[in-house]
Amino acid sequence: MGVSRRTFLGTAAGGSAAAGLAALGMAGSATAATAAPAASGPGDVVGKVTVGYQGWFACIGDGAPINAWWHYSANGSQPPSPSNTTIVAWPDVRDYTRTYQTAYANLGNGQPATLFSSYDQQTVDTHFLWLQQNNIDTAALQRFNPNGSEGPTRDAMAAKVRSSAETHGRKFYIMYDVSDWTNMQSEIKTDWTSKMKAHTASSAYATQNGKPVVCIWGFGFADNQRPFDAASCLDVVNWFKDQGCYVIGGVPTWWRTGDRDSRPGFSDVYHAFHMLSPWMVGRIGNVADADNFYNVATVPDLAECATYGIDYQPCVLPGAVLLRQRAHGDFMWRQFYNMKRAGVASVYISMFDEFNEGNQIAKTAETQAWVPTNSGFLALDEDGTACSSDYYLRLTGDGGKMLKGQIALTATRPTPPVVGGGGDTVPPTAPGNLQVTAHTSTSVTLAWTAATDNVGVTGYRVLSVTGSATSPVGSTAGNVTGFTVTGLTPSTAYTFDVQALDAAGDISQPSNQVTVTTDAGSTPTGNLALAKVISASSQTQVYYPSNANDGNANTYWESANNAFPQWLQVDLGSVPSQVKRLVLKLPPATAWATRTQTISVQTGASLPLTTQLAALNYTFNPATGNAVTITLPAAVTARYVRLNFTANTGWPAGQLSELEVYSA
Numbered sequence: 001m002g003v004s005r006r007t008f009l010g011t012a013a014g015g016s017a018a019a020g021l022a023a024l025g026m027a028g029s030a031t032a033a034t035a036a037p038a039a040s041g042p043g044d045v046v047g048k049v050t051v052g053y054q055g056w057f058a059c060i061g062d063g064a065p066i067n068a069w070w071h072y073s074a075n076g077s078q079p080p081s082p083s084n085t086t087i088v089a090w091p092d093v094r095d096y097t098r099t100y101q102t103a104y105a106n107l108g109n110g111q112p113a114t115l116f117s118s119y120d121q122q123t124v125d126t127h128f129l130w131l132q133q134n135n136i137d138t139a140a141l142q143r144f145n146p147n148g149s150e151g152p153t154r155d156a157m158a159a160k161v162r163s164s165a166e167t168h169g170r171k172f173y174i175m176y177d178v179s180d181w182t183n184m185q186s187e188i189k190t191d192w193t194s195k196m197k198a199h200t201a202s203s204a205y206a207t208q209n210g211k212p213v214v215c216i217w218g219f220g221f222a223d224n225q226r227p228f229d230a231a232s233c234l235d236v237v238n239w240f241k242d243q244g245c246y247v248i249g250g251v252p253t254w255w256r257t258g259d260r261d262s263r264p265g266f267s268d269v270y271h272a273f274h275m276l277s278p279w280m281v282g283r284i285g286n287v288a289d290a291d292n293f294y295n296v297a298t299v300p301d302l303a304e305c306a307t308y309g310i311d312y313q314p315c316v317l318p319g320a321v322l323l324r325q326r327a328h329g330d331f332m333w334r335q336f337y338n339m340k341r342a343g344v345a346s347v348y349i350s351m352f353d354e355f356n357e358g359n360q361i362a363k364t365a366e367t368q369a370w371v372p373t374n375s376g377f378l379a380l381d382e383d384g385t386a387c388s389s390d391y392y393l394r395l396t397g398d399g400g401k402m403l404k405g406q407i408a409l410t411a412t413r414p415t416p417p418v419v420g421g422g423g424d425t426v427p428p429t430a431p432g433n434l435q436v437t438a439h440t441s442t443s444v445t446l447a448w449t450a451a452t453d454n455v456g457v458t459g460y461r462v463l464s465v466t467g468s469a470t471s472p473v474g475s476t477a478g479n480v481t482g483f484t485v486t487g488l489t490p491s492t493a494y495t496f497d498v499q500a501l502d503a504a505g506d507i508s509q510p511s512n513q514v515t516v517t518t519d520a521g522s523t524p525t526g527n528l529a530l531a532k533v534i535s536a537s538s539q540t541q542v543y544y545p546s547n548a549n550d551g552n553a554n555t556y557w558e559s560a561n562n563a564f565p566q567w568l569q570v571d572l573g574s575v576p577s578q579v580k581r582l583v584l585k586l587p588p589a590t591a592w593a594t595r596t597q598t599i600s601v602q603t604g605a606s607l608p609l610t611t612q613l614a615a616l617n618y619t620f621n622p623a624t625g626n627a628v629t630i631t632l633p634a635a636v637t638a639r640y641v642r643l644n645f646t647a648n649t650g651w652p653a654g655q656l657s658e659l660e661v662y663s664a
Contacts, residue, residue: 039309044171044206046311048137049400052351055118055157059100062117065152074546079103082374083531086544087355089321090377092363092389095126104372109477113372121160128164134397138206140175146191165204173206175215179225179541185232208246217250220266223561225541230266237272249273253283256304261562271308277348280315282538282560285325287334294338313346318392320358321378322535328385329395333413336399340409361392367475376533376571387417427506428453431498434511441490441519447482451500451508458503465495487574493517529661533571548656553585556657566654569642576605578663580635585658586626594621595650603638
């Protein structure tokens, strides 16, 4: 029986990149690197901005062969809902001519919660129009194992992407993701010759050095999803080169050093590629991380590639919305800035439409007015800065201009979060006479008098005030001057104020504050975490965070491998709950051998969180149900419960099939 994530007991090296390399310092004290010339001249990938394009969303009723809520729902036969979802951010669907009704509640503005299907040609046309409008050059179409039930839909998506790329003057190429592809070595060759190679006849198919571009993502990763040995991988790379292709490798972050997320012994494989594109999602989450990686990865990676005559295409990512990483574009812009000052010629954006990780640059809900009210999703204004839905498309366009030398190198992003109207810089007046008009045990209704503006007020933002900190809890559009804040805790005092917005993104001073105490209510019982919004620092393929609170102990979440620390966090809802006891489970099957995971517990009514229990070792044993109970020293009021994983003797990743939370 092959080694699996259930039974593996090895000691694969873990440790976060940041922690393992902290001694090397931060880029703030480093000098800019001397630009290293690319091995190849400009083409459709060298000197260009490429975006990863999943194209993997489908809806029942869209005509796709897969006939499912593909990549929207954990149970694809049922429409997505708060308890049946795989996405963590909500798309702005106003540009699509056809959308599909979900089981989510209406949006904050009362409109129905609908989603797009990638299978609709108009959807793909819209996406490639956005690429064209923002001067984004190339799309890498993700292609997973095409030999299962997904195959016919993926085949159709390739044709749709080809059509849209031709129409909108963009380039595209095939990116094979070899994850979980058992017979990859032979089947990838057959798929290329019998299906995908035909698309290279398109004028829109990307070429570099006169050769059609192909990317292979996943060789060398030290995890069980991509167990291929170096010889098999080198055979595939050389086969594609023999076919006359320019071959890009989507490789581990630590390909150069051959450790952490990289298998040892893959140096010859990595150096066989024409271009290398190291993975970065889950490795960085803020400006400090980006600066650290400039020193410990980007600069030495670029030098290594120059030595071997290999082109270099590092990742730039906007950050996960749900994890509040974006910092209204400052995080992404810092990466562009670091790439340019290092001398990087080409970048890969992870990703265009990755609503499953929240790392998408495609148009996304701007405010809670455009998010389902019961979803728990954040909008682009989550940190209090108004951002238009196309902001990260525009930011990517400007990053490309800086990379290509069309604008000067600057550490200050030139892209305004909201496009101004006629140079308007005058904010609205503050809303007046904020008052409470009704309250229950879990809600407060507010009303205020309208603000005025030299051009026009476009809406209002309702803020919860705690000391000197504020956080948005809702918004209204147009001239609506009332809002009901829901999901509050009984018998709890809250303070609110309101700000007005205009079309240029100008924000007024806050209104007067009001403080109100909610009515008394009953204490909830049962598993508080069941089917609530859950997120994680990372995930491996289909082992989603949502598997850990779906009530099914046989499904599980697994983090990225060989990349501790990792975390899993459940949002109990906007009503903070009394939390006293946690029950952690792994699948009960005896195939899950006994293992010990090192876990700490954090909670909080808001972010950041407070540590309740420092890291301890917890042993999961199938003989006793593979479950662990953790009792907090005292009951705490919390909206968020987070588990931090720093070790696992059974597999080099955090693993959990159920996170149950109880008030007693």
